[in-house]
Amino acid sequence: MKKIAILTSGGDAPGMNACIRSIVLTAEHYELEVIGYKHGYNGLIDQEYKLLAPANVTNIIQRGGTILKSGRCDDFHTEEAGRAAANNLQDLNVDVLLVIGGNGSFRGAHHLCKYYKGQVIGLPGTIDNDISGTDATIGYYTAIETALDSIDKVRDTADAFERIFLIEVMGRHAGFIALNAAVASAADRVLVPEDCHDIDLEVDKIIEHLHAVYSQRGISSFIVVTSENLLPGGVITLAKMITDKTKIECRPVILGHVQRGGSPVSQDRILATKLGAYAVEQALAGQNNIMVGEHNSQLVTHPIEISWQQKKPLDEYLLKIQQQLFHTK
Numbered sequence: 001m002k003k004i005a006i007l008t009s010g011g012d013a014p015g016m017n018a019c020i021r022s023i024v025l026t027a028e029h030y031e032l033e034v035i036g037y038k039h040g041y042n043g044l045i046d047q048e049y050k051l052l053a054p055a056n057v058t059n060i061i062q063r064g065g066t067i068l069k070s071g072r073c074d075d076f077h078t079e080e081a082g083r084a085a086a087n088n089l090q091d092l093n094v095d096v097l098l099v100i101g102g103n104g105s106f107r108g109a110h111h112l113c114k115y116y117k118g119q120v121i122g123l124p125g126t127i128d129n130d131i132s133g134t135d136a137t138i139g140y141y142t143a144i145e146t147a148l149d150s151i152d153k154v155r156d157t158a159d160a161f162e163r164i165f166l167i168e169v170m171g172r173h174a175g176f177i178a179l180n181a182a183v184a185s186a187a188d189r190v191l192v193p194e195d196c197h198d199i200d201l202e203v204d205k206i207i208e209h210l211h212a213v214y215s216q217r218g219i220s221s222f223i224v225v226t227s228e229n230l231l232p233g234g235v236i237t238l239a240k241m242i243t244d245k246t247k248i249e250c251r252p253v254i255l256g257h258v259q260r261g262g263s264p265v266s267q268d269r270i271l272a273t274k275l276g277a278y279a280v281e282q283a284l285a286g287q288n289n290i291m292v293g294e295h296n297s298q299l300v301t302h303p304i305e306i307s308w309q310q311k312k313p314l315d316e317y318l319l320k321i322q323q324q325l326f327h328t329k
């Protein structure tokens with residue numbers, strides 16, 4: 001094996017640069033050449049790439065985003081695109097493609113394996129943490145810290161005005177950021193897709209909880225953290241539903257893409273560094289169509305399909321603490 005290619009795909013995540021750096025430095029150690037495709041699978045189809053030497057990855061471990069750029073690429077679902085990508089890799093004599101991204105990007109990697117004679121390995125990088133086969137994904141810890149910092153700030157003004165705030169965080173179909181940020185910020189309630197099946201019922205529960213808090217503490221601030229995509233219009237609709245029923249003003253806040261940016265926290269830098277080095281070593285060991293991850297502090301590999309075939313569960317105990325044990329009756 002002589003040549004590795006890397007791409008970053010899907011939502012960018014803090015720590016992707018740390019991962020690229022680790023791959024390049026590990027490859028240098030084993031005397032392998034590295035190229036980086038730009039803009040996710042778009043660059044693979046368009047043969048848009050650059051050489052990556054150790055000099056290209058100095059001073060990037062602390063930077064959010066990705067020096068390779070990222071992208072979503074609808075065309076990559078087709079057989080034609082899969083074949084074109086495989087041909088491009090073969091034309092450059094690439095032996096292994098390392099894909100840093102979420103489970104959609106891993107599906108893309110699996111698709112490519114049908115046409116490509118080389119090896120493909122997935123490295124979990126997404127703020128959503130919705131990939132089975134690894135305890136955490138690169139970027140997830142930083143996103144929690146970013147959300148927490150913002151929720152703490154909203155709490156200050158909520159407290160000053162004794163207002164109700166509904167704060168929407170990211171997590172396309174997963175409640176990991178919401179639950180962890182809610183617990184860490186001592187939010188009054190949390191709504192996550194794994195546990196929210198009837199929005200009208202949830203609204204009634206929020207109002208019941210609000211009245212219980214008011215009768216116990218008097219008029220006071222009340223913070224609800226919700227995942228995105230729980231209902232059309234998200235937290236703006238939810239705030240209106242509660243205001244209509246209670247005649248009490250609710251303020252919606254959408255944290256949005258701020259959660260994808262910023263300098264990665266140490267946990268993301270370290271996870272990214274371990275997974276990058278490990279992926280190169282697994283490539284040298286001949287692994288193909290797999291993902292790397294970390295479970296109970298041990299580096300692991302799995303067939304890549306596990307990342308989307310198994311639904312990663314939320315921490316049930318954390319959910320119980322937040323939703324049952326700490327609730328004012």
Ligand SMILES: Nc1ncnc2c1ncn2[C@@H]1O[C@H](COP(=O)(O)OP(=O)(O)OP(=O)(O)O)[C@@H](O)[C@H]1O
Nearest residue numbers: 010011072073076077101102103104105107108126
């Ligand atoms: N079934 C598939 N076949 C081929 N390619 C796919 C498939 N699913 C996703 N991809 C490719 O992977 C890209 C990224 O997928 P997606 O938009 O789902 O993000 P992701 O990798 O899950 O990251 P994030 O969770 O951060 O959004 C898609 O734009 C597409 O190019």
Ligand SMILES: O=P(O)(O)OC[C@H]1O[C@](O)(CO)[C@@H](O)[C@@H]1O
Nearest residue numbers: 011102126127128170171172260
């Ligand atoms: O920036 P885009 O392409 O709209 O993607 C947003 C999605 O990407 C993520 O930030 C990461 O998957 C999700 O939390 C969010 O739903």
